[in-house]
Structures are given as structure tokens and as C-alpha cells.
Amino acid sequence: KAGVTQTPRYLIKTRGQQVTLSCSPISGHRSVSWYQQTPGQGLQFLFEYFSETQRNKGNFPGRFSGRQFSNSRSEMNVSTLELGDSALYLCASSPGQLTDTQYFGPGTRLTVL
Amino acid sequence: EDQVTQSPEALRLQEGESSSLNCSYTVSGLRGLFWYRQDPGKGPEFLFTLYSAGEEKEKERLKATLTKKESFLHITAPKPEDSATYLCAVQPGYSSASKIIFGSGTRLSIRP
Numbered sequence: 651k652a653g654v655t656q657t658p659r660y661l662i663k664t665r666g667q668q669v670t671l672s673c674s675p676i677s678g679h680r681s682v683s684w685y686q687q688t689p690g691q692g693l694q695f696l697f698e699y700f701s702e703t704q705r706n707k708g709n710f711p712g713r714f715s716g717r718q719f720s721n722s723r724s725e726m727n728v729s730t731l732e733l734g735d736s737a738l739y740l741c742a743s744s745p746g747q748l749t750d751t752q753y754f755g756p757g758t759r760l761t762v763l
Numbered sequence: 764e765d766q767v768t769q770s771p772e773a774l775r776l777q778e779g780e781s782s783s784l785n786c787s788y789t790v791s792g793l794r795g796l797f798w799y800r801q802d803p804g805k806g807p808e809f810l811f812t813l814y815s816a817g818e819e820k821e822k823e824r825l826k827a828t829l830t831k832k833e834s835f836l837h838i839t840a841p842k843p844e845d846s847a848t849y850l851c852a853v854q855p856g857y858s859s860a861s862k863i864i865f866g867s868g869t870r871l872s873i874r875p
Contacts (some may be wrong), residue, residue: 692868695864695865740806742806753809
């Protein structure tokens, strides 16, 4: 069974630009969660989507948004990039029940210059 | 406030030297506690899920245990390939249960 895939793997942007990251979950998984990982803050929850609906949201500004498509693929968008947005962005998928284990993708390394 | 604290931050062991990593948590109800392993530049790799106090799970040289306030990851006779960052995460038992809370991790280094 193929794992979670994320594209692109690496991205360099400048301040003020916007970026869209993509995540394809494991086949059959309906829940997709997004996380930001930085050396200082560790892994922080951004939001979770289930059946195209945002089911939960972390404490990030509105510049961070996401969506999920009918095939469970998800995209995350960050507008008006700031230097502090440089991080590893991780996507995780699970079948969808709240007790399900989450399986992570390899991440997208975003660098903001 | 829900919180997960891992200790120590870093641990260096000799190959074959057993030890334990700690994860203490405060959360309103506990739906599940997870252990992950993360190698540099990669996404976390799932190891264990624990649901209730007293539960134990094993996989090769790793054994995870759970009490009402903390979890331990015991590493028996570790090998250099066990070097990684080990992350603990908890899932609250209320409506925001999909909001997983991660600890800052323990960086484990095994010397040959």
C-alpha cells in the first residue's frame, strides 16, 4: 500500500509571496491533518480535514488555510509569507475515526527568504 | 492547558546499554497516546498507540507503557540504527480529539 505523498518536497519563496502544498493520503483514508515543524516550536497542529470539511483547527493565523477534495487529497495554502513560516510542513492521514493512528508523509521543506 | 513534556531532551547511550524515555502529559481526558520515531529530514514513523493505563506494547527492542500521567519508551540493548528523535503525542478525549498534541521529542544517539 502506498504511503502518504507530499509535493513538492522542497520549496523556496520570498516574503510576501503565497504557496500551495499538496498531500495525497493513503488509499482509503478520509482524514488529513497538517502540521508545522520547526526547531524552536516542534510539531504544531495546523488543521484537520475529514470528508472535505475542516473538523479541527490549531492556533495559527488566517494566512494558513487548507482544503480537501472529494478524493481525500488535500492542499494547504500560506499567503503573505513571512520569514518565520520557514519550516517542514507535514501531512498525516488516517482512516477517519478519532482513535485512528496518523501516518505521516515525508514533508515539504519551505524556505522563505 | 493540554501539555506534553518529554525527557530527557537528548540521550547518548553505548550500544547495548538499555534505558527509558519519559513522556508526561496533562490533558482533559485521554483518547490515545502515540509514540513516533523521526529520522533527520523525514516524517515521523509510527511506533505504538496506547489507550489506557496499564497497557503495554512491544516491537523489537522497544516497549511502551502507559500510566494515568505518563508513558515510558523502554529501549533494550539498543543498536546504532535506533538513533533518532522519539516523539510522544496525545489525543484529547473531548470534541477536539483530532487535535493531536506533540511533545518536543528526545534525541537518542547510540554509539557503536
